[in-house]
Amino acid sequence: MSSKCPKCEKPVDHVNARAMPIQASTKQWRGVSYDCPHCHTILSVALDPAAFKEEFVQDAKRR
Numbered sequence: 165m166s167s168k169c170p171k172c173e174k175p176v177d178h179v180n181a182r183a184m185p186i187q188a189s190t191k192q193w194r195g196v197s198y199d200c201p202h203c204h205t206i207l208s209v210a211l212d213p214a215a216f217k218e219e220f221v222q223d224a225k226r227r
Contacts, residue, residue, distance in 0.1 A: 169200040169202060170205070170207075171200065171203055171205040172200060172202050172203040174200070174202045174203070176201065176207070178201060179198040179201065179207060180200075180201050181196050181197070181198055181199075182199065183196060184196060186211065193215070193219075194211070194215035194216075195211055196212045196213075198210075
């Protein structure tokens with residue numbers, strides 16, 4: 165099943181992921197953007213799941 169990009173309207177059967185910092189006030193997290201493979205429009209941004217897991221484990225070890 166594929167969707168269409170809202171900008172270029174081409175079928176999207178995969179996305180390109182790239183690192184993108186996410187900043188809120190003074191805190192910054194490692195994020196990832198999911199981009200259209202055709203026109204490179206950002207379709208979504210989220211916390212980087214691998215980075216989040218790594219930071220969670222490191223924080224748990226410190227406690």
